[in-house]
Amino acid sequence: NAGVTQTPKFQVLKTGQSMTLQCAQDMNHEYMSWYRQDPGMGLRLIHYSVGAGITDQGEVPNGYNVSRSTTEDFPLRLLSAAPSQTSVYFCASSSVQGQGKSEQYFGPGTRLTVT
């Protein structure tokens, strides 16, 4: 199993550009989520999904869109990048069985810089 994969590893955008961060998992997990990591703030939840066709907002959803058309994929879209979105982005997945107790598996992250 590859686990959770993310592409790209690094990205530089100019203000106003759009892009999609890719996330895929091969563990047949129902639950997937996106976090951003900023210095001194831990990880904060952006959006999450409990299954194909179902998404919901997390703590910091503004400026980001998601969709979940398959169990495996959960892309994160930045519609118009802003310098405040400079961060490291992590995708995670877990089984919903034993909800609340299951381990979340994290991808290696995407480091995004917006100039």
Added chain:
Amino acid sequence: GNSVTQMEGPVTLSEEAFLTINCTYTATGYPSLFWYVQYPGEGLQLLLKATKADDKGSNKGFEATYRKETTSFHLEKGSVQVSDSAVYFCALNQGGKLIFGQGTELSVKP
């Protein structure tokens, strides 16, 4: 709302020293508690977890006990190694969503 507070870092220790990283939480109900570790340039890995009060999670010499009375989940290790240098995150699970502390950077010197 639910929240997690960790002791601030960075923490610098000599090899074989005793480690404690404090973590306290605020939550409704009894969430599961986790410690994740992030090595330089990598994603987060689960280090240990506890799903109910008085549970002790342990892994790789690290331990943490779920203390309901003090709402704490402190991470301890009796003898740290250089390879333990990393950032450690305490987290609670709220209905499948993880709420993280701000992270504590640990640096172990030989």
